[in-house]
Amino acid sequence: MSEFQIEIIGFIAAALTTFAFVPQVIKIWKNRNTSGVSVSMYLIMFFGVCTWFYYGTLIKSFAVMTANLVAGVLQLFIIGFAMTNRKKNK
Numbered sequence: 001m002s003e004f005q006i007e008i009i010g011f012i013a014a015a016l017t018t019f020a021f022v023p024q025v026i027k028i029w030k031n032r033n034t035s036g037v038s039v040s041m042y043l044i045m046f047f048g049v050c051t052w053f054y055y056g057t058l059i060k061s062f063a064v065m066t067a068n069l070v071a072g073v074l075q076l077f078i079i080g081f082a083m084t085n086r087k088k089n090k
Contacts, residue, residue, distance in 0.1 A: 007063055014067030021074040034082035042082070046075045 028034055049072045056064030 007061070010061060010063035011066075014063045018067045018071045018074070021071060021078070025074055025077055028078060028081050032085070034078075034085045037078060037082045039079060039082050039086075042075050042079050046072060046079065049075060 024037075028037070049068045053065055053068040053072065056062075056068060
């Protein structure tokens, strides 16, 4: 298998795992409700994604870097909205 084919498999895996966060983002955006969201889980996940992004830069994998950049942005949206929403509800 060529390096290009391996990178394509990486992009497919990255797209699937990254865009798994999109339904949660859409649900939060539509309902404006984050009562069931675990902020601590998303914070841990965000730091994991940052580490994966750094790893991607070290191995020069565009698939790893792109997926984790997008996942990080989606997670920051969820964290930010949850924190803002919780302050309003207190």
